[in-house]
Amino acid sequence: MHVVLFDIDGTLVRTGGAGKAAMEEALRSVFGLREVKDGVPYAGRTDRAIARDLLALHGIYPQEENIRRLQEAYLHLLPEMLRQRGGTVCPAVPEVLQQLSATPGVLLGLLTGNIRQGAQRKLQHFGLWDYFAGGGFGDDHEDRDDVARAALQNLGVTAGAAHGSTRNIWVVGDTPLDIRSARAIGAQAVAVATGWHSLEALAYHNPDWLFPDLNHARPLLTIWCQESYAIESDRDNFNHLRRAGPCLEHHSGN
Numbered sequence: 001m002h003v004v005l006f007d008i009d010g011t012l013v014r015t016g017g018a019g020k021a022a023m024e025e026a027l028r029s030v031f032g033l034r035e036v037k038d039g040v041p042y043a044g045r046t047d048r049a050i051a052r053d054l055l056a057l058h059g060i061y062p063q064e065e066n067i068r069r070l071q072e073a074y075l076h077l078l079p080e081m082l083r084q085r086g087g088t089v090c091p092a093v094p095e096v097l098q099q100l101s102a103t104p105g106v107l108l109g110l111l112t113g114n115i116r117q118g119a120q121r122k123l124q125h126f127g128l129w130d131y132f133a134g135g136g137f138g139d140d141h142e143d144r145d146d147v148a149r150a151a152l153q154n155l156g157v158t159a160g161a162a163h164g165s166t167r168n169i170w171v172v173g174d175t176p177l178d179i180r181s182a183r184a185i186g187a188q189a190v191a192v193a194t195g196w197h198s199l200e201a202l203a204y205h206n207p208d209w210l211f212p213d214l215n216h217a218r219p220l221l222t223i224w225c226q227e228s229y230a231i232e233s234d235r236d237n238f239n240h241l242r243r244a245g246p247c248l249e250h251h252s253g254n
Ligand SMILES: [Mg+2]
Pocket: 007, 008, 009, 010, 011, 043, 044, 173, 174, 175, 195
């Protein structure tokens, strides 16, 4: 079995800044701010950590009630912002998801800093939500590594379920924080340069695999799909399967 966990922003879709715009508009409408200051990083972080930092930056005590009010307004505003900003699905994402979801033995999940309902709104906007069995979201944790552990728990995945090895668990993301969260659960880190970070910047963090975008990820599809078919048809032979050989896209700097 292969478990493939996808990040959302910059990996599956680009929302044209709809998430940030909705969060800032929520801050203005709930707390009566005239001006929203810049200075809180968004990329790769959990919504919970972003909300807390935004409140603190504007002198609002980041207590649970204030975070809840901010997130409620954010969720309310998000669909309209998504419509306004347009946004795009990242290259080859629909094709890859379609192929993986049709492959027995591949489990698709999310590993995202978005709160669950925010993730749902974003992916529904682009018609991608139904591909995923579940995952880890930014509702309960501030640290993305904790979200990664929660994703496995939510999907009912243990190292044993992945044929005794967490090497069959994969995290696909566009930031160094995605690579770090893959490390936190012993998964293979697949980095794609479709978000804010360049190939060079991502290479610095030693992902196991590195691609400009998912169009270039054919070697992984071969591993995910062919092995999974083989496992389904003959589980006993799993250990004798040959892994795909090294290829240009495989980043061996680790
Ligand atoms: Mg991202």
